[in-house]
Amino acid sequence: MSKPIQAAIQRQVGKALTIERATLAAPQPHEAVVRIEACGICHMDLDGPSLCALPAVFGHEGVGVVEAIGSEARIKVGDRVILGYGSCGTCPSCAQAHPYYCDQSWDVTFGGRRLDGSPTLWDNSDTPLHAAFFQQSSFATHAIVPDHCLVPMPRDVPAEVGASITCGVMTGTGAVLNVLDVKPGETILIVGAGAVGLGAVMAAHRAGAGEILVTDVRDDRLMLAQELGATAVFNPRAGAMDKWVMAQTGRGVGKLLETSGNATAFESAIASLRTGGHMAYAILPSPMDKYELKPMALFEKAARFEALSFGNSVPQDLYPKILDWWRAGEFPVERLIATFSFADINLAMERARNGDVIKAVLMMEYADAA
Template identity: 40%
Template structure:
C-alpha cells in the first residue's frame, strides 16, 4: 500500500542504476500530480526492447532511472488541469507528446518536435524529477512520460488512454508501445491493402503484432521471417501463411519465390542493418518497407540506389505505428475482445521482483513479451 510522506507517496520501483547492470527493485517516493498529470496505480507494465537498450545506454537517457513505458493501471489522483479522466478510470499509458506542435496538431504525435526530450530526457522539460530514492536522491524519470516500472506512475492526461473496465487490465500495457507499433505500422504507416502480400522481418512481439494486423487488414500472403522455430510456429497460428527460417534459407530468394517477384509491403523490427538490407531486396516493384527496429544511435545501413529507384521502392521510418493512441488503443482492445487480435498469445507474466529474469528471457528469445505485475 502507498503511504503519504512529506508530500510524497511511498512506492516500489525497479531502478536502472548503471549501464548494462541488472535492475534493482527498491523503495522510492513519488510526488503528487500537478497540472494535467494523473497519478496511476500501475497494475502491470510490459517490458520492451526499448527499456533494455536504454538500460544498456544505446540511447543516452541519464541514470539512475526508473524506466517502463507500457503501463496499465487505475487512476488514483488527478491534477487540477485534468479535464476528462476521473479517479477509478482504467488506463493504458503510452508515449508522450507535447500536443501543440504542428506534428501533434496534425495527428502525428509520434513525430512531436519535442519527442526525444519528453520521452528520453530523464525528467520533465525543465529538468525536474518526480521520483526520489529511499535516501531522498532524485531518480531520473518521465520515461515516455510514465516511468511505469513502479507501483505508482505519473503520466499526463494526453498519454493516459481510457479503456473499458471489462477488458483484462493487466494484459493491456503492451498496447501502449510494442503492440501498437507493429499493428499501427501495418494499418496506418504502410496501409497494407486487402489481397496484398506482407513480410515481417522479425517475429518478436512487434513483428507478430504486425502479422496479426496484416491478417486483420486483409493481406492474403503473410510471411514471417525469423531464426527461432517456435516463433515461426506461433506466426503460423496467428495468421502467417508462410514462414522462412533465415538461418537455413535465403529470405530474399524465398520471398521472391512465394510472391512471384517480391513482396508488396514489409516491416523490419530487428534493428539489424543486414536484415533491413534483405528486406529492401525482398520488395517487389512499388513495394514499401517500414523500419521500426532501433539499433544504437549512429548505426548505418546500405542499399542499392538503382534497385530502389528503378523499382519505385520506398523505405519508411516509423515511430509508434503512426498511431493516435486515444483512438487506436481502444480499437485494438475491441479487436482482442472479438478474438481477432489475440496478442495475449505473446505474453508471459512475471512479478516485478523477477524483472531481471524477464529481461534475460526476453533477450534470449524465451519470452516474446514479458509483462511485469506490480505490487498492489
C-alpha cells in the first residue's frame, strides 16, 4: 500500500526546495520502507540538478528505522539502519561483494526510478518525481530502499553520527584504507579538507601515518585538520601546492588523495607526486571547471591514477568499523557535524554550499516521536 509522506522537492534549478506532501510506493519484495531519523547533506545533493531531471528528491545519507518490508526482505520491521549507497545487487561485481564497481552504478544512483523503471515517489498531484536518488531519496520523512543496501545501526549511536559517516566520510576513509593502503610511518597528501578529506585525515591518523599533509583554501578547515591528525597544512592561496609538497618531502608524495574536485588543484596534485606515486581521485569533478589531463604528466612519473567510487568501500564492512572507532574516541566525526531541523533544509544546503559547515545533518522531527 502506498504511503503519504513529506519530502523536500527541488522543482527548479537554483531555487529553494519545498517540503511537500508526497506519496511513497509500496515496497517490492526485497525492499524496506525506512522512517528517516536524520540525513546528511553531501555535494552530490547540491549538484543534484546537474545530474538528474527535475522535479526531484535528493538525499543519500539517511539513517532511520524500518517501518515496513516487502514479502522477501532480509531485514525486520523495527530494525535501526544506515542507508548505504545504491547498487543493483545482481551484476558480477555486486555478486563478488564489490558494489562500488556495480555495472549499473550510474542508473541506480541517478536514474530517478527503480532499475525496473517504476517510480518510487509521486507529488501531491500524482506526478512521478525523479527519486530513488542513490536508491534512497532521504530528504524526506520516509524512503524506500533495497534491502541489500541497508546496514544495521546500534541503538545507542546518535542519528547524526550515523548519518555523518556515510557517503563523504566513508569515501575518504575507504580511499585511505582500501585503496592507498596507508601503513604506519608512511606519508600521505590529502587535497581538500571537506567531509571526504577530513574522513581521510582521521583514517590516516588512526592507521599510524607518519606525515599527513593537508591542503585547503580555508584556514578554519586546516586548523580542524590539524586537530584531527594532520602534521602539516597549506593554503594554496599562499602559493603553489606542488612546490610546498616538494619542500616538505624532498621528492614528492607516494600516496595522494584528491578530494577538492577543482581543476587547478588536480593539476597541482599530479605535480606533487613522486615517481611511482599513487593518486586516488575520490570526488565528482566540478562540472564548471575545464580539466586538461595530460597523460605525459603521469607517464613521466610512472604514476598510478585511480578514480574511486565511494572509496571502494562496502558499507556493511566499513560502517560498523567506523562506529567502533568512534565509540573508542579514535574517529571524532562529531567534530564535522552541524545539525539542522528538516524544516531548515534550505539554510542547511546554503551553509553546506558556502563551506560554512563541513557535514550538515538534517534531523527529522515527528509529532509521535518517543
